[in-house]
Amino acid sequence: NAGVTQTPKFRVLKTGQSMTLLCAQDMNHEYMYWYRQDPGMGLRLIHYSVGEGTTAKGEVPDGYNVSRLKKQNFLLGLESAAPSQTSVYFCASQGQGRETQYFGPGTRLLVL
Amino acid sequence: GQQVMQIPQYQHVQEGEDFTTYCNSSTTLSNIQWYKQRPGGHPVFLIQLVKSGEVKKQKRLTFQFGEAKKNSSLHITATQTTDVGTYFCAGRRVNYGQNFVFGPGTRLSVLP
Numbered sequence: 001n002a003g004v005t006q007t008p009k010f011r012v013l014k015t016g017q018s019m020t021l022l023c024a025q026d027m028n029h030e031y032m033y034w035y036r037q038d039p040g041m042g043l044r045l046i047h048y049s050v051g052e053g054t055t056a057k058g059e060v061p062d063g064y065n066v067s068r069l070k071k072q073n074f075l076l077g078l079e080s081a082a083p084s085q086t087s088v089y090f091c092a093s094q095g096q097g098r099e100t101q102y103f104g105p106g107t108r109l110l111v112l
Numbered sequence: 113g114q115q116v117m118q119i120p121q122y123q124h125v126q127e128g129e130d131f132t133t134y135c136n137s138s139t140t141l142s143n144i145q146w147y148k149q150r151p152g153g154h155p156v157f158l159i160q161l162v163k164s165g166e167v168k169k170q171k172r173l174t175f176q177f178g179e180a181k182k183n184s185s186l187h188i189t190a191t192q193t194t195d196v197g198t199y200f201c202a203g204r205r206v207n208y209g210q211n212f213v214f215g216p217g218t219r220l221s222v223l224p
Contacts, residue, residue: 035214040121042200042214043155050210058211090154099145101212103154 002026004104006091012110013081021076021107023091031094032074033058033101034066036087043090049074081111115139116203118215126223131188133218135201142204144177144184145212150197158186191222 007022023032030051035043045058047066055066063085065077074093078085088108092101117136125131135144143162147155159168161177161184168175174187184203188195198219202212 031210033211040216042116042118042216043202044214045211048211059213092155099143099160100157101145101155103156105154 004091004093004102006089006104006107008107009105010108010110012112013078014112015082017081018077018079019081019109020078021089021091021109023074023076023093023104024072025074025091025093025102026072027093027095027102028071029093029102030071030096032068033092033094034064034074034076035090035092036060036085037090037106038087046076046089081109083111085109086111115205116201116213116215118199118201118218120218121216122219122221124221124223125191127193128190131191131195131220133186133199133201133220135184135186135203135215137182137203137205137213139182139208140206141181142206144181144204145202146175146184146186147200147202147214148197149200149217153197155200188220191220193222193224196220196222 004025033048034046044060049055049068052071067075091104094101145160146158149155165179166177172189176185198217200217201215
């Protein structure tokens with residue numbers, strides 16, 4: 001099992017550019033999450049999904065969109081990147097009725 | 113504002129000393145989780161507490177959930193260099209769905 005994987009590991013964008021971050025899990029988990037981590041702020045929930053075809057807003061959703069077309073994948077999109085979106089992005093998955101969230105290795109994004 | 117707080121923000125200890133981090137929520141929590149993140153790594157689940165006043169131990173780590181279910185603590189006895197990292201608490205708020213709100217974390221440094 002690879003667990004939770006994230007692509008890419010690192011990316012530099014210019015303001016206004018768009019990109020998609022991919023999260024994949026091979027544990028057949030129902031729940032998937034996208035967090036961003038900034039110094040001194042801990043992890044903040046951007047969007048989440050409780051199942052294939054469903055998504056919902058988290059704590060800081062503005063400027064991001066997500067899709068969950070397949071159970072194993074959760075995509076995070078930035079339509080027009082801003083310097084405030086410079087951060088480390090973590091994806092996590094969780095099985096229904098289970099307590100553990102499994103995190104991916106993270107994607108470091110720099111927006112110039 | 114931050115709904116889950118942690119103190120201290122940083123802690124430097126000599127190897128062998130004890131360490132405690134405290135987590136406080138402005139609202140009642142249905143349960144609380146603790147995660148550890150090594151430098152450059154991703155958060156790894158440690159434990160979940162559910163019951164009021166619950167105490168759980170994992171080797172040198174002791175976790176407590178407050179009677180009012182608004183605070184929690186993690187205590188490490190006789191720290192080792194392998195304990196280095198940032199410790200996050202994450203609370204699930206009552207009547208706020210199944211998502212967790214993360215605290216900002218406590219970064220622990222252990223001097224050999």
